[in-house]
Amino acid sequence: MSHTAETMLEVPRLPKTAAAGLRLTLARQILLPGAVAVALIAVWQAAIVLTNFPRVIVPAPSDIALSIAANRLLLLQHSWPTVATAVEGFLISTVLGAVLAIAVVSSRTLRDAVFPSLVAFQIIPKIALAPIFVIWLGTGLESRLAFTVFISFFSILIAMSDGLETVESSLLKLCRSLNATKLRVLVHVQLPTSVPFLLAGMKIAITMAMIGTIVGEFIASRAGLGYLILTAAGRLDTNLIMASIAVLCAWGLLLYGAVELFERTVTRWIGS
Amino acid sequence: MTRSASTLEKAAAPYAVPVEALTPETQFVSAQGVSKTFEVDGDTVDAVERVDLSIAAGEFVTLLGPSGCGKSTLLMMIGGLETPTHGRIEIGGRPVTGPRPDIGVMFQDSTLLPWKSALDNVLFPFQITGRSTRDHRDRAAALLRRVGLGGFEGKRPSQLSGGMRQRVALCRALIDEPDLLLMDEPFSALDAITRDEMNVVLMDLWQQFRKTVVFVTHSLREAVFLSDRVLVMSRRPGRIIADVPITLPRPRDPSVGESLKFNEICAVLRQKISDAHGHTAAP
Numbered sequence: 001m002s003h004t005a006e007t008m009l010e011v012p013r014l015p016k017t018a019a020a021g022l023r024l025t026l027a028r029q030i031l032l033p034g035a036v037a038v039a040l041i042a043v044w045q046a047a048i049v050l051t052n053f054p055r056v057i058v059p060a061p062s063d064i065a066l067s068i069a070a071n072r073l074l075l076l077q078h079s080w081p082t083v084a085t086a087v088e089g090f091l092i093s094t095v096l097g098a099v100l101a102i103a104v105v106s107s108r109t110l111r112d113a114v115f116p117s118l119v120a121f122q123i124i125p126k127i128a129l130a131p132i133f134v135i136w137l138g139t140g141l142e143s144r145l146a147f148t149v150f151i152s153f154f155s156i157l158i159a160m161s162d163g164l165e166t167v168e169s170s171l172l173k174l175c176r177s178l179n180a181t182k183l184r185v186l187v188h189v190q191l192p193t194s195v196p197f198l199l200a201g202m203k204i205a206i207t208m209a210m211i212g213t214i215v216g217e218f219i220a221s222r223a224g225l226g227y228l229i230l231t232a233a234g235r236l237d238t239n240l241i242m243a244s245i246a247v248l249c250a251w252g253l254l255l256y257g258a259v260e261l262f263e264r265t266v267t268r269w270i271g272s
Numbered sequence: 273m274t275r276s277a278s279t280l281e282k283a284a285a286p287y288a289v290p291v292e293a294l295t296p297e298t299q300f301v302s303a304q305g306v307s308k309t310f311e312v313d314g315d316t317v318d319a320v321e322r323v324d325l326s327i328a329a330g331e332f333v334t335l336l337g338p339s340g341c342g343k344s345t346l347l348m349m350i351g352g353l354e355t356p357t358h359g360r361i362e363i364g365g366r367p368v369t370g371p372r373p374d375i376g377v378m379f380q381d382s383t384l385l386p387w388k389s390a391l392d393n394v395l396f397p398f399q400i401t402g403r404s405t406r407d408h409r410d411r412a413a414a415l416l417r418r419v420g421l422g423g424f425e426g427k428r429p430s431q432l433s434g435g436m437r438q439r440v441a442l443c444r445a446l447i448d449e450p451d452l453l454l455m456d457e458p459f460s461a462l463d464a465i466t467r468d469e470m471n472v473v474l475m476d477l478w479q480q481f482r483k484t485v486v487f488v489t490h491s492l493r494e495a496v497f498l499s500d501r502v503l504v505m506s507r508r509p510g511r512i513i514a515d516v517p518i519t520l521p522r523p524r525d526p527s528v529g530e531s532l533k534f535n536e537i538c539a540v541l542r543q544k545i546s547d548a549h550g551h552t553a554a555p
Contacts (some may be wrong), residue, residue: 171383180400270387
């Protein structure tokens, strides 16, 4: 019945070419969020200007833009330690999280012994532990880096151990039937299977690393965007605070974008 | 190894059966009083109960039974992937104590590695056991051509259809030239048309290699088309309730399915199944 209805009602089909498809993705993925952001900024600007709101409390977007332009060298100079610490911490987290995941998945005993403590440790509000890192490791780079790693490695660990354990049971059976050693199964089957999971974990870890670095800089630092925000706050320089946050956002987006690009490249190469 | 490589190249004589494979009196696989009990949440489940069987070298035997009757468990015990609770299994006169390299296994899902090409998937048994894959590349490619996948060597599993993936899995199971091939419902996830095609591909290969095959299925017609002998299993706990020789001449053509004899054998099997289960099985 429905079949006859379908054949009778000839549905006009839109010509869908590859170029049209690309235009559609471009519109959806770039223009749409861009337009929303621009609209929000415009509303913000208009609200501040029209209500004559005190700019020391909330600066207008135009003030922030001017501050960025005026302090561009300062912002760039303070970006470097922050970005470097975040990236270093992120890389250490990735290696540490992946190695821990392999260890935990490879040994049932280790898993049972360590995993509950690791989870319990993660439930503590980690920011509350930041001052402890300063007591342990001093006010130098070490404490900021350690805190960054501490705050970001867990997402890698969880994602990676999930990935290592998603291998189909029949595939593991096949490996067993071939008398394959545990190490070879890990290297040739489990590790490649876990790559997409690791990449997903890395996307979370890079944002966490950014947070960890800023918190670390708040606690103890002599440079970095976190330091710049604190000193600007001391001088009630709201424009510079907002400018620093804007630059921080830009770096965060850039780093996240880099990880996502890396993910896409690897995924295409794996071809899953 | 080289012996079989040359057999492969002799594809021109399709049904040349090696004489040594056709000695049905030689018992190759045997099971005596094999039972398997699983512990599930404190309960004991009898999966397989007192199974005796004997399979000759070069014989194609199918375990036929409903889902969950323990036929896969029995197959895995033959392959050394499960240990019997009681009883004893021997292959080539030696008791099975674990997985053996002279057994090839194939599962319901193709279990191919998605990041590897079809060719590298066929070579996986060498890679995962640390042997060189280089010496076997030509043979793997020849096997793929043999199952109709010439030109698809470099394709990833995601670029292949379900039937093609199972062909790759079949090549992988055969690449190390096993004396025994264990097939656990290898085609039951495929659609009926692809499944029939796969049966023809398998028959074609088997006519040439004539290795011992133990095949598990719940499809009556598939069992009859492929096998020399069908062992019917009961519902859980799985026991062998009938041993039916399939006397259809070989090589078999798909059209054999329309023959009177084929359908008579199916009727006999169906009767045995319904007798055992106490109700009429669906046609």
